[in-house]
Amino acid sequence: MTAVPSKRQKLAAQKLLSEGTPTEVLTFEALSLLGQRQEHQHQHQHEADTDVTNGDRSAEQTPNPQSTQPPEEQSQYTPPPPQTELELEIEQLSSTGDGLAYSADKNHVYVVPFSIPGDRVLAKTFPQKPNPLFTHLDFIQVLRPSAQREGVTPGCKYFTVCSGCQLQMMSYEDQLRHKKTIVEKAFKYFSNLDPSRIPPVGETVGSPLQYGYRTKLTPHYDKPPKGADDKTLPAIGFGMKGTRRVLDIEQCPIGTPILNEGFPIERKKVYQTFRKRKAGATILLRESTSRKPIQSDTEKNGSEATRNDDTMAQNIGDSAANRDAGLTSKPDQTVQTEPNSESVASKNEDLNSVSRLEAYIASHNSAPSPLTLPAPKPLSVRRRRRSSGSPEIIYTYDTYKDIKTYTSTGTDWTTEHVGEFVFESRANSFFQNNNSILLSFIRYVRENCLPREEDDTTSNDNNNSNSNDTETANKNPTITSPTTSPSTPSTKTPPIKYLLDAYCGSGLFAVCLSPLFSSVLGIDIDVQGVEAARHNATANAIPNAGFIAADAEYIFADVPFPPDQTAVVIDPPRKGASVDFLRQLCVFGARRVVYVSCNVHTQARDVGMLVSGFDEVKPQGGGDEKQPGGHGKILGGATARPRPQWRYEIESLRGFDFFPQTGHVEGVCFLNRVPN
């Protein structure tokens, strides 16, 4: 049981609450851990007092009663000087992916990256701005491993030095379980809602690919040091954990194989011009897929590649790495991707080579959770380097082949396939970075974005949603197969026929969900994104989707759809939606809302506002301008603002693991409208 934080502690935490930064998240979690300790000690003290009364002298060994006071009332914590080594027991895994341990006096929390509950670790202090609740430490080594580490070998040789991944020491099942707690804690701490209004969080839906999934990588480098000569080469990669330096990285095993083929090429380009550069920069590596139907058996067997004068066919299975990984292939043969998965899995200790990564992916593309659709297994995988130097990887399936290339030019068009839909977007515009999970994800949203008839009590203006709705939704996470027509007419409310896709990017939701609706309207601030969305609607023969390039707030200015018959998808950037957008949504009152986010903390904050609702803004000159639910940011022109008549109830909530090996999770929340 967790202790209830004091009023002052709560206020301090609320002051901080804005964008779900790691500091905000750790503030709540450190408070909770210290609260648990107090709770435990109060209990211990109570038992001891009882024992003393009963004449048991062991009660005299009760810890210092001072430590049972709330942390804020204890003397200021002074962390040990920098470079002090500490041996610590890890108690919890935070939502930032760091292990949390108590200080020796149990009144302060140490944050230790790359550690998990049950570990005993050696870590050391480093200079930082003091925080009364927690102190970050550098991880040194595991002294006694947690049982959770058993049988797990991190896939990347840079793990514990690179700041990109946090969870490679955990099994994938444990990562999914942990991500469920991230969603739970986000809504507990950031939504400002009474727990009774938050339904149980569903199981996290896993990614078919757990390595080799990221279709975009952005390694970077710093500017040349003074006096740099031709031999001075920069570190190119990602942030070195706990420093401001760049860690030089040759491969990134969470990136797709084609990006890892391209990485050394892009590194070389930087080397050639580095000395003349005035500033550091970021390299863009973005995958693109060209899908071609298979015309003949010869093509299926992959021999056409060797006929092409312009190519140098290469067998993935030809390398020593693949032989080690259990792949059997003879030179000049296409690798059959039915490797001995046991032997691949057991040798996954270092995926920092494209061949090994490819072999690992081939053995790990089954569904890790019930709602995951497994990635299709290629019949063969071939790499080839064109005479231009740009690599290709060709994945041949039963009826089609995917030719993967990459670009480092932001304005280039790239192509992605999601089920039967094809999407083009500029390499520097947003597109979801894990293609392997998109099919499961879109299917889930498609199957749930319309209310099921039996649950559609919330559409009736006289009915509030109740906890039974929520329970039903959570017991039946997979609903029926997708319908191609809007919901069956209810006796009381008309069916939902219209979709607003707020923050639509290149039209992922608008296009994939369009068959369910009569008309779809998308909005995004990125002009290139909207240009792509229009193109994608045409390319997919979608006649009923239109797009506006503008701030999402403007979508409510002149919505052409009746609110009773409208659903809204909200998928904002990490900082979440604006208060004005949310308030206008509560004025408009779309009947159903799907809120998708890569930052569950800002998602929880925004969903909290939708559930609490917004108060009427009374006319100025005597009237109060109050907004209950704590969401009182009133923007210009308050007097003329219409009254929000609606608020929302959460129907269901769960995470999708778009980001395996990292501490991030994509939240998906369905809400229904109720009167305010």
Ligand SMILES: C[S@@+](CC[C@H](N)C(=O)[O-])C[C@H]1O[C@@H](n2cnc3c(N)ncnc32)[C@H](O)[C@@H]1O
């Ligand atoms: C997480 S992406 C979602 C894109 C799209 N739904 C998808 O799944 O591909 C967030 C999008 O919000 C857009 N965006 C950011 N701020 C915005 C604003 N104030 N109004 C409208 N769109 C905005 C970005 O351009 C980006 O396309």
